[in-house]
Amino acid sequence: MRLGFIGTGTITHAVVTGMLRFGVSFERISLSPRNANTAAELAMLDERVRVCGSNQEVLETSDVVCLAVVPQIAADVLGELEFDSRHHIISFIAGVSLDELSRLVLPADRVARAVPLPAVAEGKGSTAICPADEVAKAIFSALGEAVEVDDERKFDALSAVTATMASFYAVLESQASWLVQHGLNYPAARAFLSGYCIGLAHDTAQTKEPFSAMVKHCMTPGGLNEQVHTELSRRGTYAHYNQALDEVMRRIKARA
Incomplete structure (x- = not known):
């Protein structure tokens, strides 16, 4: 070639x-x-x-x-x-x-x-x-x-999802800043979160089960993961992602 x-x-x-x-x-x-x-x-x-x-x-x-x-x-x-x-x-x-x-x-x-x-x-x-x-x-x-x-409608949707890179890092930055407020220095907070994310990403590659099933697996009734997930769901955090991606799709379609 x-x-x-x-x-x-x-x-x-x-x-x-x-x-x-x-x-x-x-x-x-x-x-x-x-x-x-x-x-x-x-x-x-x-x-x-x-x-x-x-x-x-x-x-x-x-x-x-x-x-x-x-x-x-x-x-x-x-x-x-x-x-x-x-x-x-x-x-x-x-x-x-x-x-x-x-x-x-x-x-x-x-x-x-x-x-x-x-x-x-x-x-x-x-x-x-x-x-x-x-x-x-x-x-x-x-x-x-x-x-x-x-077809290109599906391709455009996958392209739109790649617009979440900055927000992904922004979530990590907010967590790192929170850890700093609780006494860690920033390099230690960053190192911990980087390794934590690698572990989570690795887990997604080890199974074909839906992400929704993985959400359930890591939550115990009344546990800490359930608490955070419930709070974010109640505030509409995940729905905001869908709305933002809808706006990206509109921009992509407007270029076509």
């Missing part, structure tokens, strides 16, 4: 690093010159990874092309390029639909979307793929969990 990346930012860095770390098979990887420092850093990791002189050179030396530019410039960047019917396109560009991508990359006709997150560099990420795509699945199933969906 000759793989090329148009755009060399955080996600490209994570994907290429993960591919090298977990032995994803490829013949060569061609990187666009955009973000020269990141491209040069990746090229130093393996002799099969090279930085091209232009985005067009990336296309000329690749069969599978990953699009990793920001959505604001996607049409301008892709509009300057000459794609070929041999190209298999995997787009990481948020908010650009399959229909629009198909127009921008003609005559290429194999197009999929994916949402890899930075954790793929460590083989711990979840990547949504639409539609089912054997090449994208081969790459991302080696870098964590690859979830294929059959």
